Amino acid sequence: MTTAYRIWEMIDRSKTGPHIDEDDFLPRLFTPTLKKIIKKYEIKYDAATPLPADDAMADRIWQAGWELFRDVGVYNIDSHRIIQVTDEEIREALYVAKDRYWVGGGKDARLWKHRQVEDTEPPFCIYSPDITVDEHLHHSMCAAYLKEPLLDGFCAPILENAIGQLIASGGPTEINGCIQHIYNMRAAARQLGRPGTFFVAVGTAEHDAGQIAVSNNEWGVRTTDARLVGSLTEFKTADTLLNRSVHYAQYGCYTGSLTGPIYGGWCGGSEGVAVTLVAYSLKGLLIHGAMFNQHFPFHLNYGSNTTRELLWPIAMAGQAMARNSNLLYTSNGFANAGPMTEMLFYETACHALVSTVSGWHLWEMASTRNKYRNRATPMEARLGTEVGHAVARMGMTRETANEIALKLLDRYEDQAATAPMGRQYQECYDVARALPTQEHYDMYRRVKDDIAAMGVVFPF
Amino acid sequence: MSLEELNKLVETGETEASETAARALLAQGADPLEILDSLTKTMERVGNLFADLEIFLPEVMMAGEALTAVVNIVKPELQNTSGEPARGKVVIGVVKGDLHEIGKNIVKLMLETNGFEVKDLGYDVDPLDFIKAAEEMGADFIGASSLMTTTIPRQKEIIAFLKDKGLRDKYKVVIGGAPTSQMWADMIGADLYCEDANCAAAKMAAMLDEKTA
Structure with a gap:
């Protein structure tokens, strides 16, 4: 059972809620409300401590996020009305939301549970390159990710072409691309002996029609899988997004709410991003009936979230939600550097460390600012999830994790603006065998040893 | 009221106070061209800070709103002086x-x-509507933004x-847009x-300069 039971009330409110012009929603309602709430709850970013251990502030951020969601609501750009919820409905949804769900099928099924701050239970690890990939590399890349031992769930790269045609959103080529996408995932999972692996799919679908076209328990996205419904920046939705919520709930698969508050944008700085992350989680729960929230806050200029002004809100929002709810939520890393660079490995490790100790599950790893085709590999996700498992098993405290995070930041932070693009998948992987090249593996091993020397005890 | 005070009000996005200040300055006999030149420098500084x-x-949006309000007051006074034409016309x-329109809004x-x-066509714009708008406006540029990988073919x-x-x-x-390169x-x-967004104005101005050179 998820909180989708109120879906028709939410749809109704999107047609009957208060009207405001779209141009006014963000500057006149969202941002002023957010600023007022940040001041009221005395939320203050501290650059010296990217991973704070401040329970009181975490609890205030939870309250602030709740208030933001309740007071602002969600704007539907098609109806030009605001969907609003009450305190009572938020309390009800939080009570009904389960703290654990079985996902995936058969022997590959996994129990995904809510985590606490400094939890010793390892995070649930969803592997995802997040980038686009050449059609001829897609199956290989799916196989390469599905070879990863710590993978609990998988979200495949996005196709730009299918049957030699450029995929155009909203048209027939998108439906074709979505079918190719899930076929490649299913084929790779079966070949790798993990046919029941939990999928979050399909990323190639930008429009609702593409998602709906692949709902099929035999060959497509199964009811044991999850699908994402996005949000428009910030706190806006549209009928094409609500179509997805309705379809996922009625089809019976899990829904994940995908949001990316922007540092430097309408949220303002780190404080605003932290509060908005919490508010977005409540939006996912109440508006979309989401089983989990998938967050990728990012820097307006860099398009990444591995620098301290983004690590701080990730840490604080994670702790706020861990301490005050049963929710499931993944921290989606966005790195500056590209594959087979030491910088990418350090960025991923730092993101995973801060997220895990703060109560998040992991979604690793978008590289090269999530911008360039074929520039992602399973190796950076491997290191990130190994760090996640290690620091959880160690029961690492926030204070210790903060010290290590500072050492990791020291390795790359000054290169954020000029990060190297690294290599493409086919340049650092044996495409036929879906395995890393020796040079790539050696670099991963070198960085892992360096991180171990900082005090991270890897289980293997 | 001084020009410096007006600039401060615009920079901090105080629209109504900026309008009052602009009217006061004009009443004092300030040169409208000097006001606009000074505000351009202020907005350049705001742009750099952003x-x-x-x-x-x-x-930045609030400063932009305040600037627009002041320009609307000062511009009619320019008719008696050598008012500068727009640097270029853009449909976007x-x-x-x-x-997804945050990037487009910043560029605008x-x-x-x-x-x-700038004529802003909003989001979800049909390719032909870009062209129709450019024809109607007599634009120099058509600016097409895309955030999603599967929407960039529409630029083509x-x-x-x-x-x-x-x-x-x-x-x-x-x-422009995240998946473009x-x-x-x-x-x-x-x-x-x-x-x-920050490089758009400079690059487009340079392109116009080349055209007229």
């Missing part, structure tokens, strides 16, 4: 199928504060329709790729 994220989007929008603001006349369609209509050389097509711009034959 580029470094020392201030954030809401502050987010391509069909894409509802940067262009306007740098003296361009704009160029294809321009060719089909025999209008390709009439407009400079500028593209110089490589993509080259592939589809766009005239200009802007990697971020």
Whole structure:
């Protein structure tokens, strides 16, 4: 059972809620409300401590996020009305939301549970390159990710072409691309002996029609899988997004709410991003009936979230939600550097460390600012999830994790603006065998040893 | 009231106070051209602060609103002086199928504060609507933004329709957005790729200068 039971009330409110012009929603309602709430709850970013251990502030951020969601609501750009919820409905949804769900099928099924701050239970690890990939590399890349031992769930790269045609959103080529996408995932999972692996799919679908076209328990996205419904920046939705919520709930698969508050944008700085992350989680729960929230806050200029002004809100929002709810939520890393660079490995490790100790599950790893085709590999996700498992098993405290995070930041932070693009998948992987090249593996091993020397005890 | 005070009010986005200050300055006999020149420098500084994220989007938007309000008051006074024409005309929008417009909105603001006349078509814009709007406006540029990988083919369609209509050389097509790159711009034959909002105005101004040189 998820909180989708109120879906028709939410749809109704999107047609009957208060009207405001779209141009006014963000500057006149969202941002002023957010600023007022940040001041009221005395939320203050501290650059010296990217991973704070401040329970009181975490609890205030939870309250602030709740208030933001309740007071602002969600704007539907098609109806030009605001969907609003009450305190009572938020309390009800939080009570009904389960703290654990079985996902995936058969022997590959996994129990995904809510985590606490400094939890010793390892995070649930969803592997995802997040980038686009050449059609001829897609199956290989799916196989390469599905070879990863710590993978609990998988979200495949996005196709730009299918049957030699450029995929155009909203048209027939998108439906074709979505079918190719899930076929490649299913084929790779079966070949790798993990046919029941939990999928979050399909990323190639930008429009609702593409998602709906692949709902099929035999060959497509199964009811044991999850699908994402996005949000428009910030706190806006549209009928094409609500179509997805309705379809996922009625089809019976899990829904994940995908949001990316922007540092430097309408949220303002780190404080605003932290509060908005919490508010977005409540939006996912109440508006979309989401089983989990998938967050990728990012820097307006860099398009990444591995620098301290983004690590701080990730840490604080994670702790706020861990301490005050049963929710499931993944921290989606966005790195500056590209594959087979030491910088990418350090960025991923730092993101995973801060997220895990703060109560998040992991979604690793978008590289090269999530911008360039074929520039992602399973190796950076491997290191990130190994760090996640290690620091959880160690029961690492926030204070210790903060010290290590500072050492990791020291390795790359000054290169954020000029990060190297690294290599493409086919340049650092044996495409036929879906395995890393020796040079790539050696670099991963070198960085892992360096991180171990900082005090991270890897289980293997 | 001093010019310095007006600049401060615009920089901090106080629209009503800026309007009052502008009227007071004009009543005192201030040169409208001098007011606009001074505000242009202020907005350049605001743009630089935003580029470094020392201030954030809401502050820039508020400063932009205050600037527009002041320009609306000062501009009619320019008719008796040597009023400067717009630096260039731009139609801008987010391509069909894409509802993400934050990047486009920032570019629009940067262009306007740098003296361009901008017609904003919004989001989910049909390729032909870009062209129709450019024709109506007599634009120099068509700016097409896209945030999603599967919507960038719509940028290519704009160029294809321009060719089909025999209008390709009439407009400079500028593209931008997260999944776009110089490589993509080259592939589809766009005239200009802007990697971020901050560089758009300078690159487009340079392109106009080349055209008139």
